[in-house]
Amino acid sequence: MNPAVVAFVALFRRDLLLAMRRRGDMANPLIFFVMVVSIFPLALGGDPRLLAAVAPGVVWVAALLAALMSMDALFREDFADGSLEQMLLSPCPHSVLVGARVLAHWLLTGLPLVLLAPLLALLLNLPTEAMPALLLSLLLGTPVLSLVGAIGVALTVGLRRGGMLLALLMLPLYIPVLIFGAGAVEYAASGQPWTAPVLFLAAILALAVTLAPPAAAAALRVTMGE
């Protein structure tokens, strides 16, 4: 088998194994997601009509923030324990290795967020017709958040107070995903066809899959060369 494929599989399996050994950490982004969604009714009041109106935006913003908060874990620990250096010394293409890590990270944090979202949407009284749009838009959108986020984490990996900086760098880049994601849910909730925004999300995902791993790998080479 191609050594790059072997390395991809090995890194991917390692990350799943590490997550299994520390199952407690996996729940944190999910708890954050639930908490952010639940503070909105506390701030806005419990009027079901108002909540239904803001639900698409609130669920999407909360999912985006939870994904952003979880990004930190992608490279920071590897940076501290020297694994990141070893990854860059590998003869295999670094973008493939970055891809393996992002895929594992998304499966462990992004996918659970997607699966939890309908439950939270129910809390906010989102019409059930909008659920397929919510699931599909998050399914296509959260991998983009992970892929683009990987570039940001790579750029800030060695820095103190990198967390706040990461948010500053990433939020403007997350805007299109948020707009199309929340837009799709809103269309669906008001009974309009919602394929267009979902297709835009799919196009953005295709672009991110091709461009983000090499960009993140290049960023890692720059920030590790300090």
Added chain:
Amino acid sequence: MFRYLHEWGSPPVFYARAGRWQRGLWALSALLMLAGLWGGLVLAPVDYEQGEVYRIIYIHVPAAWVAMFAYVVMATTGAIGLIWRLKVAEVITSAGARVGASFTLLALATGAIWGQPTWGTWWVWDARLTSVLVLLFLYLGFIALENAIEDRRSAARACAILALVGVVNIPIIHFSVYWWNTLHQGPTVARLSAPAIHISMLVPLLLMALGSMLFYAGALLSWARALMLERERSSRWAAREVNT
């Protein structure tokens, strides 16, 4: 010709030449802007819908154009610095972020000032203003990253990557913001620049745009010179420049 361009890559040559260019650019820019302001504020007729208020477009529209253009320039010089490791390209990129952010801020401020009498509110989530706001966020992220990285060399390289990621995203962001605007159709408001504009209004606008562009280029070189002097402070030529 090639040799001339090649020489620009040397910090002392850049410092000296940029100093000369900067004066020329500013002189020409002042000339164009004076003509543009005369044409725009005195000669151009009053808009029959908006009255005198519309005249702020002579600042607002050029500022918004330069703000956008400056980001593309920044990404281009960033890529040049990344590939050929040119110090000159690195300082121009870094200077470009500051100058670009200033123009973006100017565009936002003039947009708000125009919005007050026109819409009756300082801020409207109009597609154009919103995408300029996002552009400001992109500039601020660049500057924040640059400030956070200690080593100048790797700061420049990391920021160049960020600028390239940003420049790929700008068309997507614009498209999404315009799409979002049609999704949430608010009250129909007058656009900041009318689609059909009379020639007596257009000529001063173009003069102002060209003048702003040259002013931007001058400010870019001026800022880049200062950054270059700081970066090269331990070299002999920099010490000579400071002492004379």
Added chain:
Amino acid sequence: MTVAADPRLEVRGLTAWRDDRELFHALSFTLEPGAIAHIEGPNGAGKTTLLRMLCGLLSPAAGEILWAGQAMSRCAGDYARALGYVGHVDALKLDLTPTENLRVASALAGRPASTAAVEAALGYAGLRGFEDVPARQLSAGQRRRAALARLQLQGALLWVLDEPLTALDVSGRAWVEATISDHAEAGGMVVLTTHQPMALARRREVTRIALEVAL
């Protein structure tokens, strides 16, 4: 261990800067198979910087590094396969066992190893019985042993070691020195830094490269 046609490391006129300060200037040396280079110098002289340049993690301000007569950038894949690096930290995932760690590391190096091969390497490193213990429970010396076992398993020809003797007791130090010595004996190359006096200096010919703190 796979051997390139002419496996030698050449450093020509290497210069490094940190901020405004020149760390070292026009450094040149050559390393043949079987040779050990000991980089000496006080803190801040640029020892780690030099090692990271040899790994290609940092790019020099001037000069070049050649592997088998070719510039490092030209033979990046070959060089990466020949190179093994142990930095200040041992690059072990503390929640994984040494076996799991080494299997991933060998796959990353482009030479996936079987569990049997990994266990043999760990046995050689004196970690028999610790194969399935999380690395968190290993001592500093055992972790260093696992890190060096990684280099052997990866089949690295050129070992670049940053302070391999720190935090080790007497027997740990003796084992690391013996392993380095054996590697050179078998035709490998080693570049290392250390503050500790090394016994292997007496056993093998060691090139000393002295770095100074420049003002």
